[in-house]
Amino acid sequence: MHFVTIALTTICCLGTGLSAIAPAPAAPAASAAVGNPAAPASNFYLELRSVMRNVPYKQIEHLVQAYLLNDAEFQALIREINSLPTYRLRMQLLNQPELRQFLQWLSQQLILSGGSLKVFEDLELEIKVLNKYPHWAQSVNGIGGFEQEFSFIYPLAAIRNLLETSAQQSAVFGEFWQRVVGLKPVYERFLATTQAKAFANRLRTLGVDVAGLDSFLRYQLGWSNDTVIPSYDYDYNYGFY
Numbered sequence: 001m002h003f004v005t006i007a008l009t010t011i012c013c014l015g016t017g018l019s020a021i022a023p024a025p026a027a028p029a030a031s032a033a034v035g036n037p038a039a040p041a042s043n044f045y046l047e048l049r050s051v052m053r054n055v056p057y058k059q060i061e062h063l064v065q066a067y068l069l070n071d072a073e074f075q076a077l078i079r080e081i082n083s084l085p086t087y088r089l090r091m092q093l094l095n096q097p098e099l100r101q102f103l104q105w106l107s108q109q110l111i112l113s114g115g116s117l118k119v120f121e122d123l124e125l126e127i128k129v130l131n132k133y134p135h136w137a138q139s140v141n142g143i144g145g146f147e148q149e150f151s152f153i154y155p156l157a158a159i160r161n162l163l164e165t166s167a168q169q170s171a172v173f174g175e176f177w178q179r180v181v182g183l184k185p186v187y188e189r190f191l192a193t194t195q196a197k198a199f200a201n202r203l204r205t206l207g208v209d210v211a212g213l214d215s216f217l218r219y220q221l222g223w224s225n226d227t228v229i230p231s232y233d234y235d236y237n238y239g240f241y
């Protein structure tokens with residue numbers, strides 16, 4: 001399965017890209033609330049934040065740190081993600097008109113509800129350069145090991161469920177989810193480009209389960225209803241803490 005180095009990186013990069021294109025912050029929501037006491041009880045920014053709180057951020061940060069410091073395969077993957085061609089690919093993706101439109105809408109809705117795209121900065125990882133626990137040096141197990149541990153800690157189905165439930169409970173969140181689901185054709189079009197295919201090949205060469213990553217993204221973002229079933233047996237004696 002798996003994935004998520006990239007999912008995560010995509011989200012982080014997106015977050016960073018987002019802040020870059022985000023319009024200047026609007027007046028604080030507090031003043032809007034004062035002027036409009038009849039404001040609806042639902043608040044998109046808070047709703048989105050509460051969904052994002054289910055991302056086990058600290059655990060992911062530890063996992064990424066352990067692998068980044070101690071695992072050569074994972075280090076190669078991170079170098080690939082930070083290479084110039086991959087940077088260009090990311091820009092190419094962010095420049096897709098539908099995605100730009102989506103981000104503009106998202107930014108507006110967040111500002112209207114008292115937040116901003118900075119909400120995604122919470123997902124940025126802070127990696128320190130020394131092992132937090134000495135056994136990290138021996139507990140890493142290549143990209144496959146990372147994928148396995150990531151899928152073990154990331155509540156994919158629960159988050160998908162929460163996205164759908166939230167969409168039913170609030171009009172703006174409903175539109176948000178509809179728009180996310182509506183990005184599927186952009187994703188398909190992007191995957192079909194020569195540059196994206198070359199990137200997928202480079203990932204495969206590095207040992208990434210690209211098909212698993214693809215299923216993960218599709219399921220998480222509502223582009224597919226096929227649950228991602230881990231294809232391995234997790235060894236519970238071999239956690240990374």
Ligand SMILES: *[C@@H]1O[C@H](CO)[C@@H](O)[C@H](O)[C@H]1NC(C)=O
Nearest residue numbers: 181184218222223224225226
């Ligand atoms: C997933 O299931 C929902 C509810 O049955 C449906 O509305 C939606 O179209 C399905 N999505 C895909 C990508 O098949």
